[in-house]
Amino acid sequence: MDAFKVLEIKKSVYEGNDGRARELRSELKRDGVFLLNLMSSPGSGKTTTVVRTIEALGAEMRIGILEADLDSDVDARTVSRTGARVIQLHSGGMCHLDAEMTRQGLSGLGTEGLDFVILENIGNLICTAEFDTGASRNAMILSVPEGDDKPLKYPAMFAMVDVLLVNKIDAMGFFDFDMEALRERVARLNPDARVIPVSAKTGEGMAEWADWIRTEVKEWRAS
Amino acid sequence: MHELGVVIDVVHTVEEFARKNGVTRIDTLVLQIGELSSMIPKYIEDCFPAAVDGTVMADTKLRIEVLPGNGLCGKCAKAFNILANEGACPACGGRDWEILSGKEFMIKEILAC
Ligand SMILES: Nc1nc2c(ncn2[C@@H]2O[C@H](COP(=O)(O)OP(=O)(O)OP(=O)(O)O)[C@@H](O)[C@H]2O)c(=O)[nH]1
Numbered sequence: 001m002d003a004f005k006v007l008e009i010k011k012s013v014y015e016g017n018d019g020r021a022r023e024l025r026s027e028l029k030r031d032g033v034f035l036l037n038l039m040s041s042p043g044s045g046k047t048t049t050v051v052r053t054i055e056a057l058g059a060e061m062r063i064g065i066l067e068a069d070l071d072s073d074v075d076a077r078t079v080s081r082t083g084a085r086v087i088q089l090h091s092g093g094m095c096h097l098d099a100e101m102t103r104q105g106l107s108g109l110g111t112e113g114l115d116f117v118i119l120e121n122i123g124n125l126i127c128t129a130e131f132d133t134g135a136s137r138n139a140m141i142l143s144v145p146e147g148d149d150k151p152l153k154y155p156a157m158f159a160m161v162d163v164l165l166v167n168k169i170d171a172m173g174f175f176d177f178d179m180e181a182l183r184e185r186v187a188r189l190n191p192d193a194r195v196i197p198v199s200a201k202t203g204e205g206m207a208e209w210a211d212w213i214r215t216e217v218k219e220w221r222a223s
Numbered sequence: 224m225h226e227l228g229v230v231i232d233v234v235h236t237v238e239e240f241a242r243k244n245g246v247t248r249i250d251t252l253v254l255q256i257g258e259l260s261s262m263i264p265k266y267i268e269d270c271f272p273a274a275v276d277g278t279v280m281a282d283t284k285l286r287i288e289v290l291p292g293n294g295l296c297g298k299c300a301k302a303f304n305i306l307a308n309e310g311a312c313p314a315c316g317g318r319d320w321e322i323l324s325g326k327e328f329m330i331k332e333i334l335a336c
């Protein structure tokens with residue numbers, strides 16, 4: 001009979017991805033490409049915000065967009081109308097992107113000559129938070145119709161982001177969304193996160209968002 | 224479903240560990256998954272056979288240990304199980320808590336020779 005022995009491994013499954021993400025992050029730093037990972041539930045306004053961001057910053061930064069989706073290429077077509085360089089990634093049924101898929105997307109896009117890339121992640125608040133993509137900064141959009149209780153339900157996501165856009169504030173009158181309660185909940189999970197109320201539809205708050213990006217890019221370049 | 228890609232990663236890691244440690248046969252692989260992780264044990268079990276197919280782990284059994292999802296109440300500092308209490312502190316009813324444990328996804332050990 002075989003005598004089995006116990007061999008302890010004690011390794012986090014995410015370790016491999018975390019390592020690849022760190023590598024990608026430092027290569028992007030070397031190449032001067034600031035990568036922003038944009039996450040949200042389906043339909044919170046990622047694509048609309050991407051288009052607005054290109055409008056606000058396109059004159060001062062060379063922007064590229066990675067559109068990740070399970071299947072379609074609708075978002076990439078919408079974004080390509082702005083004239084920005086864009087590529088559609090299909091995740092092949094995976095509900096999140098990891099560092100390797102992000103690397104492949106970046107090489108498909110071609111980062112030469114770019115200084116700012118936005119990754120529109122797959123619409124999902126759960127596992128996108130668990131996989132480091134190698135991004136320089138992480139942003140999340142919560143839209144008003146989703147409710148102010150989401151930090152209680154998806155704490156991992158709120159705890160890891162650098163900035164939270166609260167989108168669709170033009171629709172605030174139709175929902176009982178308590179902005180102060182939301183700010184408090186976010187602050188508990190993540191005291192450093194910046195919260196910016198915006199409407200990607202009317203453009204309200206977009207100047208503050210663009211300023212946040214400018215400041216972060218500057219800080220990142222100096223670091 | 225996002226488990227398959229991750230399980231394939233796990234298999235690679237274990238294969239490499241086995242190679243480095245001169246292990247020839249792996250009887251059982253033990254994983255630990257936190258209750259608050261987005262990885263569902265049932266799905267991990269379902270895709271495990273596909274992930275080990277054609278590898279040295281083709282006959283390896285899988286055992287999953289679930290780690291509790293505990294939170295620390297922000298109001299009264301009590302530690303409690305988040306799922307069992309449906310997200311509310313059993314002492315004060317507070318819903319603002321900090322996660323203490325439960326997001327882990329670990330390769331714990333192997334039974335091998
Ligand atoms: N009222 C209002 N509608 C908005 C706003 N931003 C986006 N929308 C609408 O919300 C819908 C979804 O917006 P998208 O930008 O496609 O959202 P998304 O997050 O990219 O969606 P997925 O990629 O499918 O996850 C569209 O009908 C937008 O016109 C906003 O600020 N206010």
Ligand SMILES: [Mg+2]
Pocket residue numbers: 046047048075120
């Ligand atoms: Mg979109």
Ligand SMILES: [Zn+2]
Pocket residue numbers: 296297298299300301312313314315316317
């Ligand atoms: Zn309490």
